[in-house]
Amino acid sequence: MKILHVNAGLEQGGGLSHIVNLLTEAKKEEKDFELLTLEEGPVAKAARAANIATHVLGAKGRYDLSSLKRLTAFINDGHYDIVHTHGARANLFLSLIRRKITATWCITVHSDPYLDFADRGFLGKVFTKLNLHALRNANCVFVVTKRFAKLVVDKAHVDKDKIHVIYNGIFFHDNSEIPAKYEHTYFNIINVARTEKVKGQALLLHAIKKLNDSHVRLYIAGSGSELSNLMALSRQLDLGPQVTFSGFMTQAQLKNLYRRMDLAVLTSYSESFPLVLLEASDNLLPILSTDIGDIKVMIPNPEYGFIAKTGNVDSIVNELREAVNKDPKELSAMATREKKYVADHFSVKKQLASIEKVYKQLTK
Known part of the structure; x- marks a missing residue:
């Protein structure tokens, strides 16, 4: 089978990791997978660094519909069996040419399609409708949680027979490969996420304030439209040196920062199956x-x-307090236990095998 994965190309978070990890595993297994991004950007750069076969369509901005003809020709001339899109813009472009291509079309839903454009006013509502229309018209829809499967069937009215739940995976390392932790004075918490409302960092800041523990330090690693508002909120709550905004960080930078951390926290209102x-x-x-x-x-x-309960500051505070007050040896044992469990269940290898099984059914 010849497979083409398509993305707009501007992802920097979990979507980028999902695509690059999956295609890296496919390359290791000598599968015929390629990547096309609509624009030059972080996804193409990361894919090239991983030696993945990568193409860039050269769209001139987000709404360059003049590139649709080139996209159609690229797919048909490449004789791909499956075209697999990731992200609303890639979904939209494929929906507009779906009758002109010979390949079977699959979509992966990485996040709640009703929240992807929630803060963008009228245009956001238009993009949401277009993305939902794309989901209904694709031949196959992968979702990364059972909750999303129920959502796209019950609310978006996608044919349930098209839906396949496949959990995200990553490449896990042997514990001997993980660098030892640095000694540090405080109980350090890291939040790795785009600074957008859906990620709930404002909840986390309020929880840190309510926890009222000067021994706790929070590091927010991410950038986005809410960054300045979150920094202002931190000042307003008088959190001072307790909170550090690190901005977007590479995997290498994060790995080094993890060596000083005691707990990883995600306080989102909505997520898929968070790679972070x-x-x-x-x-x-x-x-x-x-x-x-x-x-x-x-x-x-x-x-x-x-x-913790979603959107509930008190519940977040309670879980934080339990973690902070837990004996360090017990906390370490918990981390080791969790890693063994997720490594057994959520590897990229298993993820790819599950996706390929669906591809083969579609191309029979």
């Missing part, structure tokens, strides 16, 4: 999350991590 928590677990950090996506599949019981 798998990555933190790989680095032997215990994890705390709000009850988003299928997080209870990742954290099956309190022996493996902490789960």
Whole structure:
């Protein structure tokens, strides 16, 4: 099978990791997978660095519909069996040419399609409708949680027979490959996420204030439209040296920062199956999350991590307090236990095998 994955190309978070990890595993297994990005950007750069066969369509901006003819020709001339899109813009472009291509079309839903453009006013509503239209018209829709499967069937009215739930995975490292932790004075918490409202960092700042523990330090690693507002909120809450805004960080920078951390926290209102928590677990950090996506599949019981109620500051405070007050040896044992569990269940190899099984059914 010849497979083409398509993305707009401007992703910097979990979407980028998902695509590059999956295609890296496909390359290792000598599968015929290629990547096309609509624009030059972080995704193409990361894919090239991983020696993935990468093409750039050269769209001149987000709404360059003149590139649709080139996209159609690229797919048909390449004789691809499957075209697999990631992200709303790639979905839109494929929906506009779907009747002109010979390949079977698949989509991966990485996030709640009703929240992707929630803060963009009228245009956001238009993009949401177009993306939902694309989901209904694709031949196959991969979703990364059972909650998203129910959402796109019940609310977006996507044919349930098209839906396939396949959890995200990452490349896990042997514990001997993980650098030892640096000694540090404070209890350090890291939040790795885009600084957008859906990621709930404002909740986390309020929780840190309410926790009222000067021994705790929070590092927010991410950039986005809410960064300046979050910095202002931190000042307003008089959190001072307790909070550090690190901005966007590369994987290498994060790995180094993880060596000083005691807990990884995600307080989002909505998520799929968050890779950042798998990555933190790989680095032997215990994890705390709000009850988003299928997080209870990742954290099956309190022996493996902490789960707070979504959108509930008091619940977040309670889980933070339990983590902060837990004996360090118990916290370390929890991190080790969680890593073994997720490494057994959520590897990229398993993810690719599940996706390929669907591809083969579609191309029979």
